Amino acid sequence: MTTASPHTTAPDKELTRLLHELSAPGLAFSDQVLAALDEQEAFPADAIRELDAFGLPRYYVPAEHGGALDDFGTIVRLLRAVSRVDLTVAAAHGKTYLGAVSTWIAGEPGQAARLARHIREGAVVSCALTERHHGSDLLAGEVTAQPVAEGNGGWRLTGEKWLINNVTRADQVTVLARTDPAGGPRGFSLFLVDKSRLAPGALNHLPKVPTYGIRGADISGIVFRDAVLPADALIGEPGQGVEIILKALHVTRTGCVGMSLGAGDRALELAARFMTQASSQGRRPAELPCVRREMGEAVAALLLAESLGMVAARSVHALTGEMSVVSAVAKAHVPAQVDGLIARLLQLLGPYGLLDADPHRRFAKLERDHRIIGIFDGSSFVNRNALIEQFPRLARSYRKGRWDEEGLAEATDPRAPLRPFRPQELRLISGTGASVVASLPAAVAQVHDLAGSSASHRLVDLAERLRGATDRLHEAMAAVRFSPRAVPGHAFELAERFELCFAAASALHLWLRGPAVTDEARLRGCLVKALTDLDEPVDEADREDLDALADALLSAPPGTVPSLLDSWEGTTR
Amino acid sequence: MPESGIETPTADSLRSWLIDCVATHLERPADTIDTSLPLSEYGLDSLYVLAVAAELEDHLDISLDPTVMWDTPTIDALSEALVQELARSA
Known part of the structure; x- marks a missing residue:
């Protein structure tokens, strides 16, 4: 939510302007209309139509297939813009990218071109992985596809996929199916199913499932009954399904970050609006020191998540081979950080977060909707x-201090030209580890060199403490030993800490490569927040940095939230 | 030069390294590992074996596609595939 600059005609800015216009009373993105749909558990069809009219689907199609997608960060920012207004709409529209990405990664050129054309014409694409009894365990899937002997080949698809976003609305569905009865990691294949090409009776939709949040979304199921698919429905080679989908998830998990960041923007904006209104005693809650501190911590949380999100989105291009780490960090950390932020603000708002001061129950809806991310x-x-x-x-x-310097430089400098995304460089495990974190000690040394000039001694001290915590964390990570399927509980805690170190390192790298105007106070706020969450000692002087962030939020123009992107506006290289 | 100090790994030396590696992960004696059985038979699931691929990369100081563990799921087949891979990258 930054002001438009003459240098940018960025699509997310255009979309934000459009969404603002469409949020006037009675229009598709107004609070009243969206709240009423949520209450009726009705699909936000008008809002989706507006996004289609804007041309959002063309950003789901890579430039090489005739679309507008040449920077993954654009998808993240577009989804963030929509999520800032409504997560149900964002989840319903963005799903088409998840549905399509396997074909972008592994499809034949002709297959990809066909799908690209369909999407540009407005087709909805879904992705059906999970089944009723197997949840996240993809290798337990029971939907099967068998080769058809007669005719020109093809496949016969049978079974049920369940709890699938958009599967009833979809025109096309990417389906993971067992192609080897013995299963295993090479026992599954992916198919792009065009519903319009199936024989009558070959598929059945299951009813919408009532959900806690995103109530209007089409979360449903699909049953295939000897559905005969043409040979060209297969994506990649037989047996590659699990590999392709795991790689596709490296990309889409990174995209989910945009939805959480948009929800975080919205939460801060709603809270700031309330906090700056005078209460019945004539006092503004924002004047209370404890409120200011909490608001400051919430801003720091969002800036930290945003740093990670920016670096993760650029890493899709620049550190492609590390996405098994980057996407897992981003998808685990950002939604959790934003869930936490929303919960703390809800505490702060007290009953007002849920009741009369919020006539359309916007905050309560936001809290419910975001849980799914x-x-x-x-x-x-x-x-x-x-x-x-x-x-x-x-x-x-x-x-060993091993990292990919070239990739790191590109991933952490928003002004650097971005190389095209090469899906063939995705790997199921990172070959180089995590360059963003492995280079942290070197980045901290750089901050040392800047001490007294462009880096304050306070920043040097915070960076040093982050490095100490990261050193100790990696010693603990190296000591973790486990046999298959027996991951010790404390390892999950270490993973959470690794995410925090990754996010804080992202903020530090961005600052080091940033334009001279970049605000050090925002970086200090990020580091204080990360150290706090890492249970490192944080004293009162440190926490005063959070107050500065609160002031930035509370004095911002209505409808805006401080963003790291502010510093980068209009600074092209 | 490989960190292991092995000058040119052979199928045999790779096999015995893999046996030790798998035995360590499974916390069982090396002589109870049958090199002709798929690793999944020992409970090394599809994601866990990818970590074994990372260890192999570090041991041999080469870059491998981790899915080699899925395509050659027994220690015997993997040793042969690795010898070929090393010959290619030499």
Whole structure:
């Protein structure tokens, strides 16, 4: 939520302007209309139509297939803009990217071109992985596809997929199905199912499932009954399904960050609006020191999450081979950080977060809607498990100080030209560990060199403490040993700490590569927040940095929230 | 030069390194590991074996596609595949 600058015609700015216009009373994005739909558990079809009219689907299609997607950060910012207004709409619209990404990664050129055309024409694409009895355990899937002997080949698809976003509305569905009865990691394949090409009776939709949040979303199921698919429905080679989908999730998990950041923007904005209104005693809650401190911590939490989100989105291009780590960190940390932020603000608002001061129950709806972000596309548990599997490699790379300098420089400098995303460079485990974290000691040394000139002694001290905590963490990570399927509980705590170190390191790298005007106070706020969450000692002087962030929020123009992006506006290289 | 100090790993030396590696993960004696059985039979699931691929990369100082563990799921097959991979990257 930054002001438009003459240098940018960024699509997310355009979209934000449009959404603002469409939030006038009675229009598709107004609080009243969206709250009423939520109450009726009705799909926000008008809002979705507006996003189609804006041309949002073209950003789901890579430039090489005729779309507008050449920077993954654009998707993150667009989803953030929509999520700032309504998460149900964002989840319903953004799902098409998740549905399509496997084809972008592994599809034949002709197949990708066809899908690209459909999406630009407004087709809805869904992605059906989970089943009623197997949750996140993809290798337990029972939906099967068998080769058809007669005719020109093809596949016969049978079984049920359940709890799938948009599966009833979808025109096309990417389906993971067992193609080897024995299963295993090479026992599944992916298919792009075009519903319009199926014989009558080959599929059945299951009723919408009532949900805690995003109540209007089409969360439903689909049953295939001997559905005959043409040979060209197969994505990639038979047996590659699990590999392709795991790589696709490295990308989409990173995209989910945009939804959480948008929800965080909204939470801060709503809270700030309330806190700056005079109460019945004539006093503004924002004048209370405890309120100011809490608001400051919430701003720091969002800036920290935003730092991680910016670096993660750029890493899709610049550190592609490390996305098994980066995406797991981003998807585990950002939704959890924003859930925490919303919960703390809700405490602060007290009953007003839920009741009369919020006539459309915006805050309560936001809290409900955001809960799902930490669950879909792989829960925090799944993502932390993926990190723990990579602890030995991460600890080793950190100890040896090994990282990809070129990729790191590109990932952490928003002004650097971004190389095209090359899906073939995605790897199921990172070959280099995590460059963002392995280079932290070097970044801290750089801050030392700036001491007294562009870095304050306070910043040097905070950076030094972050480095100490990160050193100790990696020693603990290196000591974790476990046999298969017996991940010790404390390893999950270490994974959470690793996420915090990654986020704080992201903020530090961004600052070091930033334009000279970049505000050091925001970086200090991020580091204080990270150290606090890492249970490192944080004293009163440190926490005063949070108050400065609160002031930035509370004095911001209505409808805006401090963002790291502010510092980068209009600074192109 | 590989960190292991092995000059040119052979299928045999790789096999015995893999046996030790797998035995350590499973916390069981090396002589109870059958090199002709898929590692999944021992409970090394599809994601866990990817971590073994990372150890192999560090041991041999080469870059591997971790899915080699899925395509050659037994220690015997993996040793042969690695010898070929080393010959290619030499």
